[in-house]
Amino acid sequence: xxxxxxxxxxxxxxxxxxxxxxxxxxxxxxxxxxxxRKWTCTHNPALLKGIGDDVAVIESGKKVLLITTDLLIEDxxxxxxxxxxxxxxxxxxxxxxxxxxxxxxxxxxxLISLGLPRNLSLSFISxxxxxxxxxxxRFGVDLIGGDTSVSGKIIVNICLLGExxxxxxxxxxxxxxxxxxxVSGTLGDAALGLKILQKNGPQGKPRGLIQxxxxxxxxxxxxxxxxxxxxxxxxIDVSDGLLIDAHHLLAESGVGAQIWEDRIPLSNLYQKxxxxxSKSPYQFALSGGEDYELLFTARPEMRQKxxxxxxxxxIPITHIxxxxxxxxxxxxxxxxxxxxxPARLGFEHFK
Amino acid sequence: xxxxxxxxxxxxxxxxxxxxxxxxxxxxxxxxxxxxRKWTCTHNPALLKGIGDDVAVIESGKKVLLITTDLLIEDxxxxxxxxxxxxxxxxxxxxxxxxxxxxxxxxxxxLISLGLPRNLSLSFISxxxxxxxxxxxRFGVDLIGGDTSVSGKIIVNICLLGExxxxxxxxxxxxxxxxxxxVSGTLGDAALGLKILQKNGPQGKPRGLIQxxxxxxxxxxxxxxxxxxxxxxxxIDVSDGLLIDAHHLLAESGVGAQIWEDRIPLSNLYQKxxxxxSKSPYQFALSGGEDYELLFTARPEMRQKxxxxxxxxxIPITHIxxxxxxxxxxxxxxxxxxxxxPARLGFEHFK
Numbered sequence: 258x259x260x261x262x263x264x265x266x267x268x269x270x271x272x273x274x275x276x277x278x279x280x281x282x283x284x285x286x287x288x289x290x291x292x293x294r295k296w297t298c299t300h301n302p303a304l305l306k307g308i309g310d311d312v313a314v315i316e317s318g319k320k321v322l323l324i325t326t327d328l329l330i331e332d333x334x335x336x337x338x339x340x341x342x343x344x345x346x347x348x349x350x351x352x353x354x355x356x357x358x359x360x361x362x363x364x365x366x367x368l369i370s371l372g373l374p375r376n377l378s379l380s381f382i383s384x385x386x387x388x389x390x391x392x393x394x395r396f397g398v399d400l401i402g403g404d405t406s407v408s409g410k411i412i413v414n415i416c417l418l419g420e421x422x423x424x425x426x427x428x429x430x431x432x433x434x435x436x437x438x439x440v441s442g443t444l445g446d447a448a449l450g451l452k453i454l455q456k457n458g459p460q461g462k463p464r465g466l467i468q469x470x471x472x473x474x475x476x477x478x479x480x481x482x483x484x485x486x487x488x489x490x491x492x493i494d495v496s497d498g499l500l501i502d503a504h505h506l507l508a509e510s511g512v513g514a515q516i517w518e519d520r521i522p523l524s525n526l527y528q529k530x531x532x533x534x535s536k537s538p539y540q541f542a543l544s545g546g547e548d549y550e551l552l553f554t555a556r557p558e559m560r561q562k563x564x565x566x567x568x569x570x571x572i573p574i575t576h577i578x579x580x581x582x583x584x585x586x587x588x589x590x591x592x593x594x595x596x597x598x599p600a601r602l603g604f605e606h607f608k
Numbered sequence: 609x610x611x612x613x614x615x616x617x618x619x620x621x622x623x624x625x626x627x628x629x630x631x632x633x634x635x636x637x638x639x640x641x642x643x644x645r646k647w648t649c650t651h652n653p654a655l656l657k658g659i660g661d662d663v664a665v666i667e668s669g670k671k672v673l674l675i676t677t678d679l680l681i682e683d684x685x686x687x688x689x690x691x692x693x694x695x696x697x698x699x700x701x702x703x704x705x706x707x708x709x710x711x712x713x714x715x716x717x718x719l720i721s722l723g724l725p726r727n728l729s730l731s732f733i734s735x736x737x738x739x740x741x742x743x744x745x746r747f748g749v750d751l752i753g754g755d756t757s758v759s760g761k762i763i764v765n766i767c768l769l770g771e772x773x774x775x776x777x778x779x780x781x782x783x784x785x786x787x788x789x790x791v792s793g794t795l796g797d798a799a800l801g802l803k804i805l806q807k808n809g810p811q812g813k814p815r816g817l818i819q820x821x822x823x824x825x826x827x828x829x830x831x832x833x834x835x836x837x838x839x840x841x842x843x844i845d846v847s848d849g850l851l852i853d854a855h856h857l858l859a860e861s862g863v864g865a866q867i868w869e870d871r872i873p874l875s876n877l878y879q880k881x882x883x884x885x886s887k888s889p890y891q892f893a894l895s896g897g898e899d900y901e902l903l904f905t906a907r908p909e910m911r912q913k914x915x916x917x918x919x920x921x922x923i924p925i926t927h928i929x930x931x932x933x934x935x936x937x938x939x940x941x942x943x944x945x946x947x948x949x950p951a952r953l954g955f956e957h958f959k
Contacts, residue, residue: 279730286756289724289733296737297751304717304752313752315717315769318669326767328721328755366655366666370679370765379630382640386647400648401655401664404679405637409761414721416677416767418666 310429310509311356311494314421321426323419325356331410339454342381344471345413346388352496353417354396355475355549359494360428361484362421364477366401367393369415372408396477427484429509431491432554438514438578439489439563441476441551443524444499445531448545452534465526473549479570480551488562492553498544501602502552504587510554513585516578518543518592543589544601554580661780661860662707662845665772672777674770676707682761690805693732695822696764697739703847704768705747706826706900710845711779712835713772715828717752718744720766723759747828778835780860782842783905789865789929790840790914792827792902794875795850796882799896803885816877824900830921831902839913843904849895852953853903855938861905864936867929869894869943894940895952905931 281289294308305321306314312325329335329349340348350367357364369389373382393400398417406412450470453461461467475494483489493506499521507514521542523531531538555563560576567574588598632640645659656672657665663676680686680700691699701718708715720740724733744751749768757763801821804812812818826845834840844857850872858865872893874882882889906914911927918925939949 280726281724281728281730281733281758282726284730286758289756292730292734293737293754293756296734297741299750299752301750304750307750307752308754310753313717313719315752317673318671320669322668322673322769324717324719324753324767324769326719326721326753326755326765328723328757328763328765330723330757330759330763333723333758366664366675368664368675368677368767370677372679372681372684372763373632375631375633377632379632379635379643382632383643383647386644390648399650399652399655399658401650401658401666402661402675402677403644403659404677404765405640405644406679406681407632407637407684408681412679412681412723412763414677414679414755414765414767416675416719416765418673418675 306428310360312360312362314360314426316423320420321423323357323360323362323421324416325353326414326416327353327356329413331412339451339459340471342384343388343391346385347392348471348473349413349415350389350392350398351473351475352549353415354392354398354477355473355494355496357417357419358475358477358480359492359551360421360426361480361492362419362426363481364396364398364417364419366399367415367417368401369403369413371403371405372410372412373405374409374411375407396475425485427489427492427553429491429493429506432506432510432512432580433490434512434580434582435557436490436554436580437557437560437576438503438516438580439553439555439574440495440499440522440577441479441572441574442474442548443522443527443573444495444548444550445527445539445542445545446524447473447547448541449527449531449534451547452541453530456534463526463530466530470547473547475549476551476572479566479572482566482570483551483553486562488559488566489553489555492551495548495550495552497546498602499552500543500587500599504602506552506554507587511583513581513583514578514587515581515585516587516589518589520575520577522573522575522577543599656774657779661711663711663713665711665777667774671771672774674708674711674713674772675767676704677765677767678704678707680764682763690802690810691822693735694739694742697736698743699822699824700764700766701740701743701749701768702824702826703900704766705743705749705828706824706845706847708768708770709826709828709831710843710902711772711777712831712843713770713777714832715747715749715768715770717750718766718768719752720754720764722754722756723761723763724756725760725762726758747826776836778840778843778904780842780844780857783857783861783863783931784841785863785931785933786908787841787905787931788908788911788927789854789867789931790904790906790925791846791850791873791928792830792923792925793899794873794878794924795846795899795901796878796890796893796896797875798824798898799892800878800882800885802898803892804881807885814877814881817881821898824898826900827902827923830917830923833917833921834902834904837913839910839917840904840906843902846899846901846903848897849953850903851894851938851950855953857903857905858938862934864932864934865929865938866932866936867938867940869940871926871928873924873926873928894950
């Protein structure tokens with residue numbers, strides 16, 4: 258590995274001096290990730306994808322190794338008021354599996370680091386592990402190791418390994434002007450489910466929306482099929498929200514996109530309940546996170562193929578927009594037919 | 609993967625009921641790990657080592673893949689009063705590299721999950737990354753991904769991947785009655801260095817001991833040589849303290865050990881300064897953690913070979929005891945020639 262100094266040619270001492278005055282909240286999560294990329298560039302030819310995608314891709318013989326990691330912290334990513342230990346364990350694993358799904362890979366093994374308060378009951382931890390096992394069994398993955406530590410708040414870090422074939426993987430980069438933009442499933446349900454939990458407590462209704470918040474459905478088989486048939490050109494999972502994840506895909510592909518609000522897929526439950534929680538019917542569908550659906554681009558000639566995949570996997574896939582030149586940015590055509598650029602894309606840490 | 613219910617045949621509902629009354633502090637870190645093993649047994653033939661060693665081992669074509677993870681939490685594992693961000697970043701990586709060293713593997717890639725307070729300065733984070741890069745460069749490893757989140761306390765989780773050859777790896781299991789017990793380097797320096805920092809602050813002296821606390825020296829080449837030449841039968845790195853790590857090795861091997869106090873290798877600095885911090889000259893050498901030296905067992909006929917390796921790598925290796933039947937447990941022959949069983953082995957989380 259060749260590790261590079263931050264931004265070659267930049268006055269280094271001056272940069273460090275200036276950094277003393279900058280706090281994380283000013284640059285935000287994505288500003289930080291950009292800097293980390295500059296600080297830690299690498300020239301290892303076996304590394305096919307590093308920082309920039311959710312999953313790192315390494316050549317390993319005939320196959321490629323996929324690795325992703327996700328840090329969950331109590332009261333930041335979850336609150337024990339809104340999720341029980343079984344679903345917390347299960348979800349911690351499934352969100353990582355969704356990252357592998359978004360590349361078209363197969364999840365295989367995971368390690369879990371747990372920070373746990375000293376006074377936590379063993380029954381909490383055994384429920385957590387039952388949830389973890391339930392998710393692991395469903396996707397055929399093995400828990401192979403981890404670390405445990407005492408901690409004030411609960412901390413869960415999972416590192417998931419998967420595998421794929423070099424020619425059968427999709428990345429965030431790869432979208433081209435003229436491509437269609439698709440999304441699987443329906444959007445906004447998980448975020449609305451969380452709102453219901455926060456307002457009405459664990460016994461809140463409808464259960465269907467709360468269920469979407471508690472139990473994501475990573476689209477492993479659909480992701481593999483899209484990657485295998487070269488049906489898609491770029492893909493990402495919708496974890497932070499449609500707009501912000503679309504923004505990530507566009508940034509890595511060097512393109513813009515137009516999204517049609519009236520095409521965004523909403524569930525019946527979402528449509529029935531959204532008016533109690535927001536004046537804007539698309540708010541959670543556009544900017545709410547944790548849907549764990551697949552957002553992908555494909556050439557227009559693949560529309561028939563995409564429809565066939567939707568039918569064969571019994572997962573709705575909706576054509577919600579198109580890829581446009583980078584200069585046009587990311588914009589939405591609202592219900593009224595007016596074009597607008599969203600002021601806030603979605604959740605960002607530190608800001 | 610076949611996931612097993614906790615302890616087949618055990619009255620499950622009753623067990624869950626009882627667990628409601630048990631807190632983590634009562635069973636401790638190793639009690640928890642034992643339960644996790646029971647909760648999550650697996651029968652995947654590609655998994656050569658899972659929970660039980662610090663490193664998981666997976667078959668991957670001709671090579672085996674090694675994976676380890678380590679969670680560090682501010683005010684639990686480190687305090688910003690005692691370590692600067694450069695050394696924190698470096699050490700977070702090196703402690704994982706030490707786990708790979710203890711198997712005789714080669715570290716290759718790592719992911720880092722960071723929880724960071726919103727008001728942390730960018731200069732802190734760039735120093736942290738410079739330390740990380742410094743450690744990465746020294747051992748030829750690549751940063752390939754990670755996750756970032758806002759957090760109250762600083763959280764660092766590294767997941768390190770390495771590789772090895774199937775016949776050239778050492779595990780905690782493998783020690784046999786009659787084997788010699790060896791340790792590399794000197795013990796207790798890092799723990800004494802931390803005590804000096806805590807008492808005298810960052811400007812405390814001597815720097816050599818503080819340096820041992822800040823900058824571990826993972827024994828990658830020595831570990832590989834011991835594994836390659838089948839010079840050793842079992843190995844572990846001394847991260848939590850000599851006695852407790854010896855206990856882990858013995859438990860996995862199903863044997864006991866006798867350790868000779870007068871043979872425990874102490875540095876000149878340690879011998880000069882220990883009396884200011886402890887009445888017991890071996891306290892930190894026996895139970896202080898963070899030495900990151902190799903503790904290994906070898907057949908007596910390998911003594912010459914072990915001496916040659918020490919000479920060729922310029923690392924002292926000391927014969928500090930012998931493997932005895934399990935029934936004799938882990939005991940120490942004190943300076944006075946009396947045999948004793950240590951009451952407390954070392955640090956354990958949750959207790």
